[in-house]
Amino acid sequence: MANLPILLDYWPSMFGMRARVALREKGVEFEYREEDFSNKSPLLLQSNPIHKKIPVLVHNGKPVCESLNVVQYVDEAWPEKNPFFPSDPYGRAQARFWADFVDKKFTDAQFKVWGKKGEEQEAGKNEFIEAVKILESELGDKPYFGGDSFGYVDISLITFSSWFQAYEKFGNFSIESESPKLIAWAKRCMEKESVSKSLPDSEKIVAYAAEYRKNNL
């Protein structure tokens, strides 16, 4: 392979982080390129003309867009190491369902917690806590959402853990008191190099969120 896969990304993006974790899980070397949203690169606009968003994985010159799509693609393009899905169709369907739940229910709620204030933030907090409790119930006593192995659902959710400190600070609540199992799971995942290398420092995220709040609220 002449060229490394290129990941168009943005450092605080939990969606970009998913792609990073996936590539590292497979031991794939890649070229990370930071995008400036006020000045999107020609490659980004050309590779993702529909949504114009990161992450975009460019592999063999061809783009793959949407973070969960990238994660599935990485799993299928490099199938030999650390499969992200179980082999049985029902288990696979369940994994897809829960990653979709994270996208549908968790994403909007968490944004309201760090990116809004007043009533909107309160509503977001309630939605967030509800989603977190549902996820904790689904995790149960398993080490990972995937069971014994770190997998698709873990990848889809773990990246938000880099934002937990920001949620707690701006939402004024403790995630651990709402869902201790989820916090324990997050710590377990962070022991994996693919995760710890891909997630930025929580303090940096808190500073980023603070800046956003200062400029927007």
Place this chain on the structure above:
Amino acid sequence: MAEEIILLDYWASMFGMRTRIALEEKGVKYEYREEDLSNKSPLLLEMNPIHKKIPVLIHKGKPICESIIQVQYIDELWPDTNPILPSDPYQRAQARFWADYIDKKTYVPCKALWSETGEKQEAAKMEFTEVLKTLESELGDKKFFGGNEFGLVDIAFIGFYSWFRTYEEVANLTIVAKFPKLISWAQRCLKRESVAKALPDSDKVLKSVSDHRKIVLGID
């Protein structure tokens, strides 16, 4: 019924249609159960407690929710008959991208097209027109979205065709005249037994929506 498949569905749902098509494509027998969305069955609420929506596929007592996930599940259980997803990882990623695009971009405007009036409906018209433009461009001169073979993206979108007449009538939206490639594509899809069986009559959808608008919105 050896396979024990139950589909909780609603006759006019373009999402339910996807699962029906997939099951028919594979030649799988299943029990169709119509849900009254104003009075959801205990089984639906038990099998889909998170979203409480149809379609729900119940296979040997275990639920699978979300239509695109159901279609992929069906494809993986019966991989040798009429494959729905291609085998190449990049083509699969493309198929998933477009199915996801359809889901992300149609849900809100399509509901507003038939349930709203005035500004909200106008905004929905513009949004949906953009979607149709994008899809017609993506389809291009191909037989199906994936190329020569009927697949995931076709299944994801074809159900909306049964709603086109409704959108044209109640929202005064031009579709047939403006998007000839999509219309030819739809007619190609309808030649498949699985699609012909799964899609309701367009006039039936229109009547149901018109009745609803009369009662709820007071529109004749």
